[in-house]
Amino acid sequence: MNVENFWSHYAEAAKTAFGFFWKAGWAFVLGYFVSAMIQAFVSKRRLTPYMGSLDFKSLSLSTLFGAISSSCSFAALATARSLFQKGAHFVAAVAFMFASTNLVIELGILILIFLGWQFLAAEVVGGLMLVAISSLLIHLTYPEKWVTAAKKKLDESSDFEDDFDWKKRIRSRMGWHLVGHKFVMEWKMVWEEILIGFTIAGFMAVFVPGSLWAKIFLINAAGTMPEWLRVLENALVAPFVAALTFIGSMGNIPLATVLNANGVLFAGIMGFIYSDLMVPPLVAVNAKYYGWRLALYIAGVMYISIVATTLILHYLFAFMGITPESARAVSDVAQFKMDYTFWLNLGFAAVTGGLIYLHRRHLKEHVKGGMDHQGGLTLKRVIVYLFIALLAGGLAAQVMVGGAG
Secondary structure, three states: OOHHHHHHHHHHHHHHHHHHHHHHHHHHHHHHHHHHHHHHHOOHHHHHHHHOOOOHHHHHHHHHHHHOOOOOHHHHHHHHHHHHHOOOOHHHHHHHHHHHHHOOHHHHHHHHHHOOHHHHHHHHHHHHHHHHHHHHHHHHOOOHHHHHHHHHHOOOOOOOOOOOOHHHHHOOHHHHHHHHHHHHHHHHHHHHHHHHHHHHHHHHHHHOOHHHHHHHOOHHHEOOEOHHHHHHHHHHHHHHHHHHHOOOOOOHHHHHHHHHHOOOOHHHHHHHHHHHHHOHHHHHHHHHHHOHHHHHHHHHHHHHHHHHHHHHHHHHHHHHOOOOOOOOOHHHHOOOOOOHHHHHHHHHHHHHHHHHHHHHHHHHHHOHHHOOOOOOOOHHHHHHHHHHHHHHHHHHHHHHHHHHO
16 A cells, blocks of 8 residues: 555545544434433432342343443443442343343444444344343353352442432423433543544444455355354354454444445344443453452353354344345445434534533532543543544545545
8 A cells, every 4th residue: 555545545534433423423412311311310229129139020120221221331330230239139230231231222223323224123132132141141150159259349338329209300400400410421431432433443444454354254255164154153253353342332333334344244243233341341340340250250151142142133034034234335324415414413412512501500509619520641541532633633634635636
């Protein structure tokens, strides 16, 4: 690749990353707005007593609660720990953890936009299947001594809010101030992962050749080896590819679109999407909460559950004749034009402004001076700044290439 081609590719990669941001902007605002309202008006304390046993009702409530909670992977782990600490059964806490990263509304909207309705249907059906299979595996292999040790490891502090009357709160001014606050805090937890994930996806879409994906997922082996073996290989490899990207939360959806455009099998794409909790930073967080033995046990259960779920989904969708074709080009998704996306982004930008105003009102009422307390400069923050500089350089390259043209 000569210098001129490099700058052209660099500009295109940045443009693709911004295109992903543009396409998903309104969906993020809608999803986190709904999540903020649920967090503000639904009490965790009242739900926890119903999650204390290992039965269908407890697991169902755990799955439902996870589906209406935050989609931030780190928040999911923290809340699952709190539920376990406050009396939820370990299996129910894990069910909540898996549901909160695979069944939340904002993830569904993003999958619909980037990948289509078949993948959305698979996400819902497979998400429920993933919870069921993982719960069964833990029930059969329950490491009682490890769980007991983890229970002792957790401190006795509580991060649950007091009980409240949701009917009164939803009619109160302060209740909606809290919604704005929850919305802003959600963004503070996820914006770094989203920026990293979308930027990586944009650059991988341009710079990573299709031949590499073909080698990893045996794409060119179609017709020369049994199809069932290719499906199995895709299901087995996809979680490791997801882990190597270090992308949690919803930042992996654009990269799943890249895999889709390069011809990766349905089982591989779904396995990649389900594996956001297997990235090393999240496994390390679980280790901090429960110890390394239990953290690796959870990761192992999730890996087996993901492989089983994706294989069942692949053949179920094939039997029903609704398997998505791996042909949706990235350029069809990451594009700028005057369509519904423009008007939705415009409308939800106004919604964002209103929610930020409510957040500031909340701070004035509850925080001295109304100021947010920012953390120090972490390694992840340094990486984020580097990615911002990378995107800025891509815009400059776009201007340079455009001027040269």
